[in-house]
Amino acid sequence: MCKEEVERTLVIIKPDAVVRGLIGEIISRFERKGLKIVGMKMMWISRELAEKHYEEHRNKPFFEALVNYITKTPVVVMVVEGRCAIEVVRKMAGATDPKDAEPGTIRGDLALDISDAICNVIHASDSKESAEREISLFFKPEEIFDYPKAADWFYRKGI
Secondary structure, three states, X not given: OOOOOEEEEEEEEOHHXXXXXXXXXXXXXXXXXXXXXXXXXXXXXOHHHHHHHOHHHOOOOOHHHHHHHHOOOOEEEEEEEEEOHHHHXXXXXXXXXXXXXXXXOHHHHHOOOOOOOOOOOEEEXXXXXXXXXXHHHHOOHHHOOOOOXXXXXXXXXXX
């Protein structure tokens, strides 16, 4: 459980969201919540990277479908930062299976079907350890930025 510290987490806007034009909707939800996007890029995930990312699922029956799905179209990967970001982003994402996701969550509002490929519009790291590992798979240190939020500009001197 988070103790109010600032954390970073990985978010992937998955192929089903990309092809449905939901990138902006998903990003805006995080920004409106007050989270900060400190790294972001669109990329086509290679099979090798997908297998590393989903390593924990390697022996599960859906592994092959998951890898095939995440490599089907470009995705948007982001590093999201904020107080208790891992927990906050997971709550905002909603239950993994869209049929179980509450209205108001990203999956509850936007995901259509989990099917064999886990087409649930978004991936969010599930722990601090996962977030650190996943961020390092997708981002070089120089691709993650530290910058002040608007409130820092207006209310703190010396910025």
